[in-house]
Amino acid sequence: MTALPIHRKSPSVALSERGQLLFKLLVERYIADGEPVGSRTLARDSRLDLSPATIRNVMADLEDLGLIRSPHTSAGRVPTAPGYRLFVDTMMAVREPTATDIERMNADIASQTDLGVLLARTSNMLSEITKLASIVMVPRPDHQSLRQVEFLPLSDNRVLAILVVNEREVQNRIIHTARSYGASELEQAANYLNQAFAGREIDQVREGLVREMANTRAEMDRMMQTAIEMAEKTFVSSRAGDEFVVTGHTNLMAIDELSNIEKLRQVFEAFNQKRDILHLLDQAIGASGVQIFIGEESGYEVLSDYSVVTSTYGTGGRNLGVLGVIGPTRMAYSRVVPLVDLTARMLGAALKSLT
Amino acid sequence: MTALPIHRKSPSVALSERGQLLFKLLVERYIADGEPVGSRTLARDSRLDLSPATIRNVMADLEDLGLIRSPHTSAGRVPTAPGYRLFVDTMMAVREPTATDIERMNADIASQTDLGVLLARTSNMLSEITKLASIVMVPRPDHQSLRQVEFLPLSDNRVLAILVVNEREVQNRIIHTARSYGASELEQAANYLNQAFAGREIDQVREGLVREMANTRAEMDRMMQTAIEMAEKTFVSSRAGDEFVVTGHTNLMAIDELSNIEKLRQVFEAFNQKRDILHLLDQAIGASGVQIFIGEESGYEVLSDYSVVTSTYGTGGRNLGVLGVIGPTRMAYSRVVPLVDLTARMLGAALKSLT
DNA sequence: TCTAGCACTCTACCCTTGGGAGTGCAAAGC
DNA sequence: GCTTTGCACTCCCAAGGGTAGAGTGCTAGA
Numbered sequence: 001m002t003a004l005p006i007h008r009k010s011p012s013v014a015l016s017e018r019g020q021l022l023f024k025l026l027v028e029r030y031i032a033d034g035e036p037v038g039s040r041t042l043a044r045d046s047r048l049d050l051s052p053a054t055i056r057n058v059m060a061d062l063e064d065l066g067l068i069r070s071p072h073t074s075a076g077r078v079p080t081a082p083g084y085r086l087f088v089d090t091m092m093a094v095r096e097p098t099a100t101d102i103e104r105m106n107a108d109i110a111s112q113t114d115l116g117v118l119l120a121r122t123s124n125m126l127s128e129i130t131k132l133a134s135i136v137m138v139p140r141p142d143h144q145s146l147r148q149v150e151f152l153p154l155s156d157n158r159v160l161a162i163l164v165v166n167e168r169e170v171q172n173r174i175i176h177t178a179r180s181y182g183a184s185e186l187e188q189a190a191n192y193l194n195q196a197f198a199g200r201e202i203d204q205v206r207e208g209l210v211r212e213m214a215n216t217r218a219e220m221d222r223m224m225q226t227a228i229e230m231a232e233k234t235f236v237s238s239r240a241g242d243e244f245v246v247t248g249h250t251n252l253m254a255i256d257e258l259s260n261i262e263k264l265r266q267v268f269e270a271f272n273q274k275r276d277i278l279h280l281l282d283q284a285i286g287a288s289g290v291q292i293f294i295g296e297e298s299g300y301e302v303l304s305d306y307s308v309v310t311s312t313y314g315t316g317g318r319n320l321g322v323l324g325v326i327g328p329t330r331m332a333y334s335r336v337v338p339l340v341d342l343t344a345r346m347l348g349a350a351l352k353s354l355t
Numbered sequence: 356m357t358a359l360p361i362h363r364k365s366p367s368v369a370l371s372e373r374g375q376l377l378f379k380l381l382v383e384r385y386i387a388d389g390e391p392v393g394s395r396t397l398a399r400d401s402r403l404d405l406s407p408a409t410i411r412n413v414m415a416d417l418e419d420l421g422l423i424r425s426p427h428t429s430a431g432r433v434p435t436a437p438g439y440r441l442f443v444d445t446m447m448a449v450r451e452p453t454a455t456d457i458e459r460m461n462a463d464i465a466s467q468t469d470l471g472v473l474l475a476r477t478s479n480m481l482s483e484i485t486k487l488a489s490i491v492m493v494p495r496p497d498h499q500s501l502r503q504v505e506f507l508p509l510s511d512n513r514v515l516a517i518l519v520v521n522e523r524e525v526q527n528r529i530i531h532t533a534r535s536y537g538a539s540e541l542e543q544a545a546n547y548l549n550q551a552f553a554g555r556e557i558d559q560v561r562e563g564l565v566r567e568m569a570n571t572r573a574e575m576d577r578m579m580q581t582a583i584e585m586a587e588k589t590f591v592s593s594r595a596g597d598e599f600v601v602t603g604h605t606n607l608m609a610i611d612e613l614s615n616i617e618k619l620r621q622v623f624e625a626f627n628q629k630r631d632i633l634h635l636l637d638q639a640i641g642a643s644g645v646q647i648f649i650g651e652e653s654g655y656e657v658l659s660d661y662s663v664v665t666s667t668y669g670t671g672g673r674n675l676g677v678l679g680v681i682g683p684t685r686m687a688y689s690r691v692v693p694l695v696d697l698t699a700r701m702l703g704a705a706l707k708s709l710t
Numbered sequence: 711t712c713t714a715g716c717a718c719t720c721t722a723c724c725c726t727t728g729g730g731a732g733t734g735c736a737a738a739g740c
Numbered sequence: 741g742c743t744t745t746g747c748a749c750t751c752c753c754a755a756g757g758g759t760a761g762a763g764t765g766c767t768a769g770a
Binding site: 391393394395407408411412414415425428429430431 | 761
C-alpha cells in the first residue's frame with residue numbers, strides 16, 4: 001500500500017499526523033462498535049500497512065497524552081473525555097442528514113400550529129431520528145408584551161385572568177381578591193387596561209400602574225380602582241418557571257448495553273428534578289449554535305458517561321430557547337450534531353411562521 | 356400454641372378455612388419479601404403448629420386450584436394472578452394511610468390553583484408515597500359549556516381564538532381563514548357569539564349555528580357572516596385528545612429487582628404511546644371507586660407482571676377522570692389501595708373548591 | 711388426618727480451567 | 741532511527757464441576 005508521507009513531524013503540537021489519523025480511526029471505530037479497539041483491529045482498519053506492534057507504540061503515546069485509555073490490562077483502548085473533545089473539535093467529519101430525515105422532520109414540524117404541540121413534536125422527532133433522549137426547552141420570553149387582557153368572575157372571590165402576550169401566547173391565572181367583583185365591573189377594568197397598556201411590556205404595565213396610582217390617588221373612580229387592583233394581582237410574579245419537554249427516555253435504556261440500572265435511574269431522576277438539567281441548558285443558551293458537552297464537562301456527575309449536544313434556536317437574531325439530545329459519550333457525533341443543528345433551525349423557522 | 360378450630364369444613368367453596376389462612380399468609384409474606392415462600396417459612400409464620408409437611412399438602416391443593424405456583428421445582432410458591440385476585444377480593448386487610456401521608460398530601464394538593472399544576476402535583480405525590488409509577492388522567496369534559504370566546508387577528512390570515520369553557524378552563528386555537536379579518540370585525544363576531552351562545556354546550560353551539568344559517572341565509576349581514584365563519588372553524592373537532600400525567604417512572608426501576616431491562620423498556624414505551632394506556636383507563640372510568648387490574652387482566656401483554664390500581668375522581672356525583680398507580684403484581688395492595696382511594700377523593704375535593 | 715423420613719431436584723455460588731485478546735518489552739531487521 | 745518480530749505476561753470470560761441449601765413429592769407410620 002502507498003505509505004503516506006508521515007515523516008513530517010507536526011511542529012509543536014504533541015500529536016504526529018499518524019497519531020491523529022490512528023486516533024481518529026480509533027474513535028470512529030469505537031463509536032461504531034462500542035467495544036475497546038485493539039492494535040490489530042486498528043492495523044487492519046488503517047491503510048497504513050503497519051504492524052500491530054507499531055500501532056501499539058502510537059497507542060501508548062496517545063495514552064500518555066490522555067486521549068485514550070484501556071479499561072483493563074488486556075483490553076483495547078477507548079477514548080477518554082478529552083479524547084472525544086479533540087475528536088469533535090478538530091477531526092470530526094459531519095455527515096449531513098439524509099433527505100428522508102429532513103423530509104420527515106419537515107412534514108412533522110412545519111404543520112404544527114400550537115406552540116406546545118410543536119415543541120413536543122419536535123422533541124419527539126429529534127429523539128426518534130437520533131435514537132437518543134431529547135430535550136426541548138420552551139422559549140423563555142425575556143420580554144412579554146401584553147396584547148390583551150380579560151377578566152372573568154368565578155365563585156368565592158376569585159377571578160380568572162386571561163392574558164394574551166407576545167401576539168399569540170395565552171396565559172391564564174386565577175387570582176384571589178378581597179371582595180367579589182361583578183362581570184361588568186371587570187369588563188370595564190379590562191377595557192381600561194387594554195386601552196392604556198396594550199403593546200407594552202408587562203414589566204412596564206406594573207410600573208405604569210404604580211405611577212397612575214400616585215397621580216390620581218384621590219379622584220380615582222371606582223372603575224380605575226378595580227382595574228388597578230386586578231392588574232396588580234395579575235401581573236405580579238408571572239413567570240411560571242421554565243419548562244421543558246423531554247422525550248425518548250427509553251432510547252437510553254436500549255443503548256446502555258451495560259445496563260447499569262442504578263446509574264440509568266439516576267439520570268432519569270435528574271430529568272425529573274428538572275432544575276438540574278435546566279442549569280446545564282442555561283449554559284448553552286449563552287452561545288448560539290451547536291454546543292457539545294462531553295462526559296464530566298457538563299458539570300453533573302450523573303452525566304459522566306453521557307454527552308449532551310445542544311443548540312439554541314430562535315427567529316431572526318434572537319435566541320428563544322435551547323434544544324438538544326442526551327446520549328452515551330460514544331454517540332455518533334458526526335450524525336447527531338448536524339441533526340441537532342437542523343432541528344434547531346427548523347424549529348426556529350416554524351416559530352417564525354407561527355408568529 | 357392454641358390451635359384454631361380448623362375442623363369446620365367450608366361448605367361448597369373449594370378452599371378450606373385453613374387453606375385460606377395459609378394462602379393469605381403466603382401472599383402477605385411474598386408481598387413483603389418478594390421471594391418464593393416455602394413450606395417451612397409458612398409453618399413458622401402461621402401460629403397453627405403444623406409441620407412443614409402438612410403445609411406442603413395444603414400448598415399442593417392451592418396449586419391445583421391455580422392460586423399459587425412454583426417458579427421451579429425446588430423453589431417456594433408465589434401467588435398467581437388469580438391468587439392475587441382472590442386475595443384482594445376476599446381477604447385483604449386495608450391499612451389506612453398514616454396521618455403523615457394524609458397531612459403531606461393535603462398540604463400539597465389543596466394549595467394548588469392551576470389545573471395543570473394540580474394534576475401534576477397530585478400524580479407526583481401519589482407516586483412518592485406509594486413508590487410506584489402514577490398516572491392521573493385529566494378530566495374529560497363530556498360536555499363543555501362555552502362561557503366566552505374572543506378572537507384576535509394574527510398575520511397571514513390566521514386568527515387566534517380563545518375559548519373559556521366550563522367556567523374556568525381556557526383553550527386557545529389558531530385558525531386559518533380564507534381572508535384576513537379586522538380587529539373590530541372579529542370583536543363584533545365574538546360579541547354576537549357570546550350573547551347568543553354563552554352557557555350552551557359546545558356541541559349545541561355548532562348545531563345552533565347551522566340552524567341560524569339556514570334561517571337567515573339571504574339577509575345575513577356581514578357581521579353575522581364573520582361570526583359564523585369564525586365559529587365554524589373554532590368549534591370543529593375541538594377535543595385535542597385526552598392527556599394524562601405520568602410521574603415516578605423511576606420508581607419502577609428501583610423495584611424491579613430482576614431488572615429485566617427490556618421488559619421495563621416496553622412498559623415505559625407504553626407510557627409514551629399513550630393511546631394504549633388510555634384504553635385501560637377508559638375501562639376504569641366506567642365504574643366509580645377503586646379498581647384493581649392484576650397482571651394480564653389489564654389486557655396488555657406488557658403489563659403481565661404489573662398491576663394497575665385505579666380510582667375515578669370527581670366532584671359531587673360526576674366522574675371527571677381516573678387516576679392510579681402501576682407497579683409490580685406484588686405491590687402492597689393493602690397500603691396502595693387506600694392511598695389511591697384517598698388521593699382520588701382529595702383531588703375531587705380540590706377540583707370542587709377550584710371551580 | 712397429620713407427621714416424619716427420605717430421595718430427589720433445582721438453584722446459587724464458588725472454584726478451577728483454558729482460550730482468546732491484547733499488551734509491553736527487548737532484540738532483530740530494514 | 742523507525743519498524744517489526746517474538747515472547748512472556750495479564751486480564752477477561754465462558755464453561756465445567758462440585759457443594760450447600762432450600763424445597764418438593766411421596767410413602768409409611770402414628
